[in-house]
Amino acid sequence: MPKLTLQGKRLVGDFSDEEMKSLELPLDKEFEILKARKGIWVLVETTQVPKPVVRVDELEQKIIGYLKKKLPTDLVEGKFEKTLSKEELEKFRQMLAENRVEKFKTNPKYIKFIYRPKEQARQPFLFENSEKNPEDYTIEKNGFAVFKNEAQANRAGAELADRIKRGEIKGLRSFTGFFYAIDTSLLESACTKIITSMQKQKKATLAELSTDTRLTSTLAKICCLFLSEEGILLEKKTENYEFIE
DSSP, X not given: OOEEEEETTEEEEEOOHHXXXXXXXXXXXXXXXXXXXXXXXXEEXXXXXXXXXXXXXXXXXXXXXXXXXXXXXXXXXXXXXXXXXXXXXXXXXXXXXXXXXXXXXXXXXXXXXXXXXXXXXXXXXXXXXXXXXXXXXXXXXXXXXXXXXXXXXXXXXXXXXXXXXXXXXXXXXXXXXOEEEEEHHHHHHHHHHHHHHHHHHSEEEHHHHHHHHTOOHHHHHHHHHHHHHTTSEXXXXXXXXXXXX
């Protein structure tokens, strides 16, 4: 007679080939054990629901990666399309038509739209907009952090590695030796304000940009560093910027 023994939390069966054949127990099935009454338990074959097959559209994921990682200046309507291959452009237009990508303006006065993935169409988190000592900034409260040396930046980079990989945070080193890490959504909105201000002024100091955009001086400076890297601004003298048209 076949026997089942309880070993710890595992129920182990000891069956001969003849017993397996006579009981017709399928080897690829799972069973639930139910108590019928005291001293009697029943094995019931469970019905497994097949898992749906999820197919990942790699081309779409690639385009979403562009939309999350590129600066706002590269996501402008009409400009972004030119950076795509023929195949990517066809997929992007499909995503736009199916409302998986949307166009938006952070200010109705802006001339052109910027693209973003639809899932980002939510109320932006309001970071604390106040000037502090460099070591007091945090990504959680202010949307960015400042590191005085490479050792600090490397430690933070290890902690933020997953978010950096997902494109949620960007990092940059300034020529003064400071390192900056900033939330991508904050960088996008703040850079848009800086660009709009510079389109009007053409030339401006950091203090003027901070006043015009109502961004803290530190946040405005971080944006100017990124925009200078992209060739949008030129820092002719320390904290004196010129818009490159």
